[in-house]
Amino acid sequence: MSLDECMSDATPSVNETMDCPGVSPENGQQSAGRRYDMVIIGAGLAGGLAAFLGAKRGLRVLLIERQSFPRSKVCGCCLNLRAQQLLRQAGLEDGLQQLSPVHTDSMRVQYRGRAIKIPMPGGIVVTRKRMDAWLVSEAVRAGAEFCDDTTAKVLPLEIDTVENASENAVYPPYRTVAITGTGRRRESLDFETGAKGLLQREHRTSPGTLTELVSADVVLVCDGLGHPSLSQLPGFQSRPVPNSRIGLGATFAQTQKNSDYPSREILMAVAQQGYCGMVETEDQQWNLAAAVDSDFLQRCGSPLACLKEIFRSAGVSPPAELDTAGIRGTVPLTRRSSRIAGFRLLLLGDSTGYVEPFTGEGMAWAMTAATLALPLAMRGLAAPWSREIEHEFLRQMKTCVAREQGVCRALSAILSHPLLLRLTFTGASLFPLVTQQLVRRVNRLPPLLE
Ligand SMILES: Cc1cc2nc3c(=O)[nH]c(=O)nc-3n(C[C@H](O)[C@H](O)[C@H](O)COP(=O)(O)OP(=O)(O)OC[C@H]3O[C@@H](n4cnc5c(N)ncnc54)[C@H](O)[C@@H]3O)c2cc1C
Incomplete structure (x- = not known):
């Protein structure tokens, strides 16, 4: 199979060895490209914090970012x-x-x-340009490899289309990601000046676009609205809601x-x-x-x-x-994702869908997901992946994120309805304690994370 074919929409069988450049036997297993414990796609707050937490626990982490860092982002900050x-x-x-x-x-x-x-x-x-670059710089300092100016795409597997995989089926102990761009690994990032150090062993003489395969025990998808890195995965859709x-x-x-x-x-x-x-x-x-x-x-x-x-x-x-x-x-903006977990794959932050924030919850939800995902992802390292990990992630996300999102969803529906908007505004002026209670609710740390 050529690199182009690896990148195509074709779904390789899970029992099939992908014959791509960079595929090498490792520990008796076939692995595509350089192997990491965790590949994280997207260096916003979900990806930056997950990379930091993973590197701090001694994991081999690769953080891939499409844009050149530091970068700005539309956000209330x-x-x-x-x-x-x-x-x-x-x-x-x-x-x-x-x-x-x-x-x-x-x-x-x-x-x-x-x-x-x-x-x-x-x-x-704090401006997102500095905030996100700072978090990445902390992740790199903790030992994560960072690769900006580089786009990632998760390659599909047959299991992505299987609803109830048999417990006895043998699936590869990794997930493969194709990366396109400079592919340069950074050894440092100065969030104030934007200066970036280059890992010498990674230095490439031609800075042109290249495609490389990397694989990981777990891939965390933190690529924001519409999760573009999953465009080849059947079953993982992100659709904007009407209006x-x-x-x-x-x-x-x-x-x-x-x-x-x-x-x-x-x-x-x-x-x-x-x-x-x-x-x-x-x-x-x-x-x-x-x-x-x-x-x-x-x-x-x-x-x-x-x-x-x-x-x-x-x-x-x-x-x-x-x-x-x-x-x-x-x-x-407002969109829903059909799935937020899959085989060796967890989605975090805006990639799981977007709900209009009320008082600045989006970044907190992204970081909540990163904090929840880390221990669960670690259960999938060097061990057979189990559907129980996916179910547990869904359960925890429901408790710690989805409930607050329900409050914000209701509020944004009200804000787009003229009569309800007027009534809510009047109600908020007359009953300030109710508004403050709502603010406190979406601000508090869920008990699971205390
Ligand atoms: C108008 C507006 C105002 C907001 N105000 C606030 C606020 O005040 N407070 C608050 O908490 N939240 C706010 N939010 C929400 C907040 O911005 C998001 O919820 C938050 O940024 C989500 O973080 P994330 O890490 O999931 O995604 P992002 O921060 O979007 O990061 C995703 C990253 O992935 C990269 N990427 C995308 N595709 C690929 C790929 N294929 N390969 C590699 N990298 C890729 C992108 O370049 C990007 O850097 C606001 C949002 C909007 C739109």
């Missing part, structure tokens, strides 16, 4: 209490403080010229002081067609992140016009600097 607690538990508290995060204590929700202030003590804000919103984001320096945007406060401008959050970041810039209806975006004619219209409708003046800021967009 607000880390809630749960996210901070998970980093603390991982032993990363000191590093987090060295990022000099901005501390926030409240969110001001602005709708049709009225405002309500929701206390949210203990929140912090899914589009994400928009921008960062800009504030040249004029504006009393509409006080420090330490998250501003949330809400309109019927979407909402837009804005907050000051640790580098004295402003980060803006929005989720908007796609037909509204089309009607407005441009992302800039769309954002300005949301500010105007909420009754806040849009920041003047927005006119010249580069605005980035995302694919349709």
